[in-house]
Amino acid sequence: MMIKKPTLKSTLIGFLYLAPMLLILLVFNIFPILDSFAMSFFTKYNFYTNQIGQIGLGNFKTLFSDPNFWLALKNTLIFVIGVVPISICLSLGIALLLNHIRFLAGFFKTVYFLPFVTSTVAISLVWQWIYNDQYGLLNLFLRHLGIGPINWLNDPKWAMPALIIMTIWKGLGFNIILFLAGLSNIDQRYERVAQIDGANKWQTFRYIIFPLLSPMTFLVTVMSIISGFKVFDEVFVLFGGSPGPGQATLTLVFYLYQKFYTEWQYGLAAASGVVLFFLILIVTVINYLYSRKHIYYV
Amino acid sequence: MKRIKLVQYFLAVLAVSLIVTLGGASTNVQAASTKKTKISLWTGLTGVYEKNLQKITNGFNKSQNKYHVVLTSQGTYDKMNQKVMAAAKSNNLPVLGMALYTSLPDYKHNGFIQSLDPLYKSMPKKNVKDIYASFRDGSKVDGNYYSVPLSKSVRILYYNKDILKKYNLAVPKTWNQLRADGQKLKEHQIYAYGFDQSFQMEWEGMLHAAGVTPISGKKVAVNSQPSIKAANFVLDMVKNGTAKSAGSDVYWTQSFVNGQSAFYIGSSAAVASIKEAAKKSFNWGAAVVPSYEGKSGTEVAGNDLVLFKGASKAEKSGAYKYLKYLLKPNVTAKWAEATGYLPVSKKAVASKSFQQFLKDNPYDQAAVDSLPDSFSQKAFVGFNQYYTDSNTAFDSMLNKKTPAKKALDNLAKQTKTTLAGN
Numbered sequence: 001m002m003i004k005k006p007t008l009k010s011t012l013i014g015f016l017y018l019a020p021m022l023l024i025l026l027v028f029n030i031f032p033i034l035d036s037f038a039m040s041f042f043t044k045y046n047f048y049t050n051q052i053g054q055i056g057l058g059n060f061k062t063l064f065s066d067p068n069f070w071l072a073l074k075n076t077l078i079f080v081i082g083v084v085p086i087s088i089c090l091s092l093g094i095a096l097l098l099n100h101i102r103f104l105a106g107f108f109k110t111v112y113f114l115p116f117v118t119s120t121v122a123i124s125l126v127w128q129w130i131y132n133d134q135y136g137l138l139n140l141f142l143r144h145l146g147i148g149p150i151n152w153l154n155d156p157k158w159a160m161p162a163l164i165i166m167t168i169w170k171g172l173g174f175n176i177i178l179f180l181a182g183l184s185n186i187d188q189r190y191e192r193v194a195q196i197d198g199a200n201k202w203q204t205f206r207y208i209i210f211p212l213l214s215p216m217t218f219l220v221t222v223m224s225i226i227s228g229f230k231v232f233d234e235v236f237v238l239f240g241g242s243p244g245p246g247q248a249t250l251t252l253v254f255y256l257y258q259k260f261y262t263e264w265q266y267g268l269a270a271a272s273g274v275v276l277f278f279l280i281l282i283v284t285v286i287n288y289l290y291s292r293k294h295i296y297y298v
Numbered sequence: 299m300k301r302i303k304l305v306q307y308f309l310a311v312l313a314v315s316l317i318v319t320l321g322g323a324s325t326n327v328q329a330a331s332t333k334k335t336k337i338s339l340w341t342g343l344t345g346v347y348e349k350n351l352q353k354i355t356n357g358f359n360k361s362q363n364k365y366h367v368v369l370t371s372q373g374t375y376d377k378m379n380q381k382v383m384a385a386a387k388s389n390n391l392p393v394l395g396m397a398l399y400t401s402l403p404d405y406k407h408n409g410f411i412q413s414l415d416p417l418y419k420s421m422p423k424k425n426v427k428d429i430y431a432s433f434r435d436g437s438k439v440d441g442n443y444y445s446v447p448l449s450k451s452v453r454i455l456y457y458n459k460d461i462l463k464k465y466n467l468a469v470p471k472t473w474n475q476l477r478a479d480g481q482k483l484k485e486h487q488i489y490a491y492g493f494d495q496s497f498q499m500e501w502e503g504m505l506h507a508a509g510v511t512p513i514s515g516k517k518v519a520v521n522s523q524p525s526i527k528a529a530n531f532v533l534d535m536v537k538n539g540t541a542k543s544a545g546s547d548v549y550w551t552q553s554f555v556n557g558q559s560a561f562y563i564g565s566s567a568a569v570a571s572i573k574e575a576a577k578k579s580f581n582w583g584a585a586v587v588p589s590y591e592g593k594s595g596t597e598v599a600g601n602d603l604v605l606f607k608g609a610s611k612a613e614k615s616g617a618y619k620y621l622k623y624l625l626k627p628n629v630t631a632k633w634a635e636a637t638g639y640l641p642v643s644k645k646a647v648a649s650k651s652f653q654q655f656l657k658d659n660p661y662d663q664a665a666v667d668s669l670p671d672s673f674s675q676k677a678f679v680g681f682n683q684y685y686t687d688s689n690t691a692f693d694s695m696l697n698k699k700t701p702a703k704k705a706l707d708n709l710a711k712q713t714k715t716t717l718a719g720n
Contacts, residue, residue, distance in 0.1 A: 154545035
């Protein structure tokens with residue numbers, strides 16, 4: 001018998017197996033989360049001696065009255081909306097194409113995956129050169145198309161698109177691999193049946209592949225949104241440690257970093273972390289509710 | 299089964315040998331440390347800078363039979379500051395560490411550091427006075443010493459000799475001359491003045507020359523008439539295409555080497571990177587920054603060494619010895635010769651070896667010539683906040699075309715809130 005009825009003893013043994021990981025989670029994840037929740041309510045607080053002088057909602061009040069916080073929130077939302085849909089469509093398209101070719105498929109998979117395994121710092125440094133307004137590769141290319149030089153990294157209007165393009169490129173490989181895994185899980189017989197019924201390529205995709213792929217699409221969407229909300233490294237390196245020209249790429253995590261490491265405003269930093277936490281939570285819950293109606297698990 | 303046993307055997311041997319080597323290593327360290335008191339020092343230095351401080355420290359260590367200074371590089375200044383924050387929180391600070399002189403008031407306010415008054419008091423008065431006044435000012439918080447200057451630089455003017463020759467220009471002595479040169483060079487699509495991401499340090503230099511202290515005590519003058527006028531001086535040059543920011547390149551060095559501007563005002567520590575980036579055919583020189591409204595002022599930047607709290611008595615006296623060693627004229631001169639930072643005392647500059655060094659490296663003369671007119675920024679508790687706010691203000695003037703008055707008024711408002719909160 002493989003399936004035993006859980007007894008007290010077997011449950012305890014189960015917990016024993018889980019204990020190491022649980023302990024790590026508790027110490028390094030759960031405790032810091034709770035601690036920063038608490039810290040966000042400390043309005044008079046010495047971070048170094050842990051002396052709490054006053055507790056209240058002051059940090060949130062300051063946060064919500066800080067124009068830079070709203071700018072960071074706006075920028076983050078623009079970033080997520082800019083990155084996620086394009087990234088998903090592109091990676092799904094490329095995955096479908098890769099799934100159809102045999103020749104050099106492995107080579108292409110490697111090529112697309114390379115940016116994902118390369119360090120963000122290295123990538124951002126290379127893109128700094130690509131985006132360079134005078135010597136950059138991108139402007140050289142655009143000039144051939146008759147588009148004047150764009151000052152990608154120094155013009156507040158173009159800084160965000162520059163960041164979005166780089167992030168899409170970087171994340172593409174990982175999403176492609178996930179989609180490919182999803183595609184390989186779809187039983188080919190469904191497609192054959194559809195062909196017998198006279199479905200064309202588009203219909204097969206629309207009514208067979210896309211619905212069957214929806215669990216993976218859901219996973220990729222949720223993961224892309226969450227990592228989009230957490231963007232920081234890319235901004236930090238691409239714009240030389242600044243939040244972009246005219247703060248055009250000041251994101252929520254960058255704001256948090258500034259408050260914590262540069263300005264030493266620990267309570268405020270914790271409060272912005274809490275806001276970010278709930279923001280991601282809300283978006284994920286919405287995602288989840290949507291998925292319950294529109295996702296087909298085979 | 300046999301294979302599994304073999305693997306187990308192999309693992310056991312590996313484990314035992316690991317324990318033996320690690321144990322052996324730790325006993326070695328212990329043997330060394332029981333003899334001498336270990337003085338830990340955290341730096342943000344890498345490469346040639348780290349190597350040379352290590353060399354100097356080795357010299358100190360050899361001369362000591364009671365103390366042993368151990369350097370640990372944290373990779374970058376940013377990482378070091380983060381590490382210091384974490385160590386302060388967990389009561390795990392090293393004995394000594396590098397710190398920006400502008401962060402001293404905040405460090406003191408949070409109880410990270412100890413006063414170094416006893417160190418300076420134990421030195422002969424003339425030796426203390428021999429340290430350049432601007433460096434001494436930077437080492438003080440409310441009149442008490444809290445640091446020893448280490449890697450110091452000032453702002454200097456770099457010039458492209460070929461451009462000067464071609465267009466018959468001279469090295470500008472005043473900002474007005476620099477502006478006039480801009481008009482001449484404009485038609486040739488050459489900027490007169492290139493600066494780093496922001497011209498804030500030059501602005502502070504102009505204010506110093508005009509006799510304005512941006513923030514002193516609770517008085518905020520960042521939006522005073524002279525402050526706005528000085529900012530507009532540079533912004534007008536940017537607007538009419540005679541001055542340019544390095545933008546996302548952060549430093550103007552590369553653009554200067556590529557001949558995009560006749561002049562570049564940057565850190566004297568950039569001499570090394572310009573030398574490295576410049577082609578052999580590139581002719582350049584360095585001079586003191588132009589004067590503004592008849593007076594000169596060049597801002598000091600750089601890191602000092604601080605004594606963290608929690609150091610034991612023995613560690614403290616070892617640290618004093620080490621810091622005094624670093625302040626010795628021949629040692630600070632040696633450090634300066636190797637790194638391009640400034641020697642911290644007049645005797646060091648006058649020393650034979652440093653004078654010879656200047657003869658061999660004429661580019662470094664400008665920084666030394668700037669020292670009499672150099673000044674340290676006046677820092678205060680909450681300076682870290684001011685730092686972010688002022689960066690944002692200058693960024694918005696340059697990139698969002700915010701009028702200087704509006705940006706500086708806003709900065710003044712933010713700074714007043716910061717000062718009131720601390």
